[in-house]
Amino acid sequence: MAKSSSETGIVNLGTLARAGSHRSQTTPDTISGVLREAISKGLLKAGEPLKGDDLARQLGVSRIPVREALRQLASEGLVTYYPNRGAVVAALTPEEIREIYQIRKALEAHALQESIRQLSPTILKKAKEALEASRRANDEAEWGQLDIQFHEALYSLENRPRLAKMIDNLLNTVDRYWHIYGLNHKQRRVFDREHKQILEACLQKNSKQAVALLQAHLDHAAAMLIRTIAGGAKTDQPTKAAVSPKRLGPRKPTASSPGR
Amino acid sequence: MAKSSSETGIVNLGTLARAGSHRSQTTPDTISGVLREAISKGLLKAGEPLKGDDLARQLGVSRIPVREALRQLASEGLVTYYPNRGAVVAALTPEEIREIYQIRKALEAHALQESIRQLSPTILKKAKEALEASRRANDEAEWGQLDIQFHEALYSLENRPRLAKMIDNLLNTVDRYWHIYGLNHKQRRVFDREHKQILEACLQKNSKQAVALLQAHLDHAAAMLIRTIAGGAKTDQPTKAAVSPKRLGPRKPTASSPGR
DNA sequence: ACCCCGAAGATTGTATACAATTATACACGG
DNA sequence: CCGTGTATAATTGTATACAATCTTCGGGGT
Numbered sequence: 051m052a053k054s055s056s057e058t059g060i061v062n063l064g065t066l067a068r069a070g071s072h073r074s075q076t077t078p079d080t081i082s083g084v085l086r087e088a089i090s091k092g093l094l095k096a097g098e099p100l101k102g103d104d105l106a107r108q109l110g111v112s113r114i115p116v117r118e119a120l121r122q123l124a125s126e127g128l129v130t131y132y133p134n135r136g137a138v139v140a141a142l143t144p145e146e147i148r149e150i151y152q153i154r155k156a157l158e159a160h161a162l163q164e165s166i167r168q169l170s171p172t173i174l175k176k177a178k179e180a181l182e183a184s185r186r187a188n189d190e191a192e193w194g195q196l197d198i199q200f201h202e203a204l205y206s207l208e209n210r211p212r213l214a215k216m217i218d219n220l221l222n223t224v225d226r227y228w229h230i231y232g233l234n235h236k237q238r239r240v241f242d243r244e245h246k247q248i249l250e251a252c253l254q255k256n257s258k259q260a261v262a263l264l265q266a267h268l269d270h271a272a273a274m275l276i277r278t279i280a281g282g283a284k285t286d287q288p289t290k291a292a293v294s295p296k297r298l299g300p301r302k303p304t305a306s307s308p309g310r
Numbered sequence: 311m312a313k314s315s316s317e318t319g320i321v322n323l324g325t326l327a328r329a330g331s332h333r334s335q336t337t338p339d340t341i342s343g344v345l346r347e348a349i350s351k352g353l354l355k356a357g358e359p360l361k362g363d364d365l366a367r368q369l370g371v372s373r374i375p376v377r378e379a380l381r382q383l384a385s386e387g388l389v390t391y392y393p394n395r396g397a398v399v400a401a402l403t404p405e406e407i408r409e410i411y412q413i414r415k416a417l418e419a420h421a422l423q424e425s426i427r428q429l430s431p432t433i434l435k436k437a438k439e440a441l442e443a444s445r446r447a448n449d450e451a452e453w454g455q456l457d458i459q460f461h462e463a464l465y466s467l468e469n470r471p472r473l474a475k476m477i478d479n480l481l482n483t484v485d486r487y488w489h490i491y492g493l494n495h496k497q498r499r500v501f502d503r504e505h506k507q508i509l510e511a512c513l514q515k516n517s518k519q520a521v522a523l524l525q526a527h528l529d530h531a532a533a534m535l536i537r538t539i540a541g542g543a544k545t546d547q548p549t550k551a552a553v554s555p556k557r558l559g560p561r562k563p564t565a566s567s568p569g570r
Numbered sequence: 571a572c573c574c575c576g577a578a579g580a581t582t583g584t585a586t587a588c589a590a591t592t593a594t595a596c597a598c599g600g
Numbered sequence: 601c602c603g604t605g606t607a608t609a610a611t612t613g614t615a616t617a618c619a620a621t622c623t624t625c626g627g628g629g630t
Contacts, residue, residue: 078583122382122384
């Protein structure tokens, strides 16, 4: 078999698979985990084709489990599936990002509201520590992790697995744009102050204010991100205009959603 | 090959596949559509194993596309996947149902709030018609369909595909319990009155009240459903205790969720 | 009788092979 | 030069075959 055209990017997924904490019980889950991380961290560019053969070879498996992983990611919205033409990393329009942040606002506000009455000192301490650690973080990725830890600590998601999954899913979907533009870094000051305010409201069990502050925080983040993406000359790919190496036509992707 | 043990229930999926509107572009989507419908309509009982071989034979395909469909449904939460032991129809505990309704409340309240300012007369008329048609509906399923139409008309989900998908997904997940217990029928009066009130608030563009009424409506529905399930001697299966023909052990299912 | 162990059957998991579809390159006619 | 049609290559989609795992059932030991 002659070498396949483009080796699906610069990233070595095989390495990621072995190095990372992706030792799942099943092969497709391992693969979807690796790809999820690669996508949410911005290592794979939006629009980039995810070819079954390439991925399979890089990961040392056949295309069957790869297909299953891709289908799962498609169902999560991280990947767009074009029938008979394969999967590409999902590209989000500013409008979609806006929608996602609106949904996040609704879900996370709900999560915090429910959580705030039963916030134990232990949890509050954990949130505070994440916040403080984030001030000392010295790279983008670490700050992002701690940001998420801070938020999720306050939400008390342990007993609400569905809510947790939905929020995580939305986070994963937008995360990469923060990484790509290095926005976390630029906004650290602002976000840190907002986090501090939210935490204070939680300490005072002032749920109304905490929720309002959280919503404002998410609004700011969304506005920042959308402004950067829409306005920024620099779109998704670092230098050259290669959004879709093999550009995929205008055909619509599978809805894959419940039909009503 | 000797005949496989149990033919995956009483339902003839092959028929459903050909009869219904499940002519999707891809085989796995067709299959997931059929199964989604069968599950959400309550034709497949909670805990019932979904064996790859059976489904493949009934649908006239191989197990490969079936596996992909099952994985997608697992990602949607309609099916629970036990590694190396296959998939079963997801069983919801009262606690999970409560969680789902809380999430629905958050999402649908958001949807309605955003939608209400731009509700056109056309849309309001459509909602009203659905409501009126539901009064004339003479079976469970039809009423359910119109109920959903009424709600979704008011939410204006056309421009918010992710939100639409998430709401639909939650609906699909809990729907079968209403069908199984025939609860829609018993609650028609109450629900109809509540729908009417919501519609009136929308007509007056009173978004605050409309949202409050919607939330109360969902709270009532959740309470009703949970009371029935938890209290009802009749659990999920009609007569005999056959929740899991081949009972699946206590091993945990795959999380299949983003790992943090 | 009970429990532990092992073999047989059933079922899932995946690699391989092939069919179907789509993209690409190139010659041809306008 | 440009659009069009056709051959070729690349890629996806799925059936089949086989390996791995799990469940069940029965025998031997206690």
